[in-house]
Amino acid sequence: CSNVCAVDRLLLALACSIAAAACGGGGTASGEEGTATAQLTWQGVADPGVIGYRVYYGTASRSYLQRRGEGIQLGRDESYVVTGLTPGTLYYFAVTAFDINLNESAYSNEATEQPP
Numbered sequence: 001c002s003n004v005c006a007v008d009r010l011l012l013a014l015a016c017s018i019a020a021a022a023c024g025g026g027g028t029a030s031g032e033e034g035t036a037t038a039q040l041t042w043q044g045v046a047d048p049g050v051i052g053y054r055v056y057y058g059t060a061s062r063s064y065l066q067r068r069g070e071g072i073q074l075g076r077d078e079s080y081v082v083t084g085l086t087p088g089t090l091y092y093f094a095v096t097a098f099d100i101n102l103n104e105s106a107y108s109n110e111a112t113e114q115p116p
Contacts, residue, residue: 034086034087035083035084035085035086035087036085036086036087036115036116037081037082037083037084037085037115038057038081038082038085038091038093038113038115039079039081040055040079040080040081040082040093040095040111041078041079042078042079042095042108043078044076044078044097045097049099049100050076050097050098050099051075051076051098051099051100052073052074052075052076052097052098053073053074053075053076053077053078053095053096053097053098054066054069054070054071054072054073054074054095054096054097054098054104055071055072055074055080055082055093055094055095056071056072056093056094056095056096056107057082057091057092057093057094058091058092059089059090059091059092060092061092061110061112062092062094062107062110063092064092064094068104069102069104071095071096085115086115087115087116088114088115088116089114089115090112090113090114091112091113091114091115092110092111092112093110093111093112093113094107094108094109094110094111095107095108096108
C-alpha cells in the first residue's frame with residue numbers, strides 16, 4: 001500500500017493538558033496577559049512515508065480555527081504547545097499526519113480542555 005494509505009489509516013492518541021502558567025510580572029508563559037497554553041502530546045506512526053503532523057484547534061467540536069490542510073505544521077515531533085488560549089474557554093484539539101506529497105490523514109480523535 002502506498003504512503004497515502006498509511007496516512008489515511010492513521011489514528012493518533014491525543015492527550016492534552018492545559019497549564020495557565022503564571023510568570024513574574026503577572027504575565028503568562030505565552031508572554032501575553034490573561035492567556036493560557038495547552039501542551040499536546042500524541043503517539044505518532046512508525047511509517048517512514050509520514051513526514052509530519054498538523055495541529056488543529058478551535059472552540060467547537062470538529063470546527064477548527066485552521067482550515068483543512070492549514071493546521072500548525074510540524075515535522076515528526078509528537079508534541080506541541082498551543083499558546084494564546086483564553087482562560088475559561090473550552091477548546092477542542094486534533095492532529096493529522098501527512099506524507100511527502102502533502103496527502104493528509106483524517107483528524108485524530110479529539111481532546112478537549114478548558115484552561116482555568
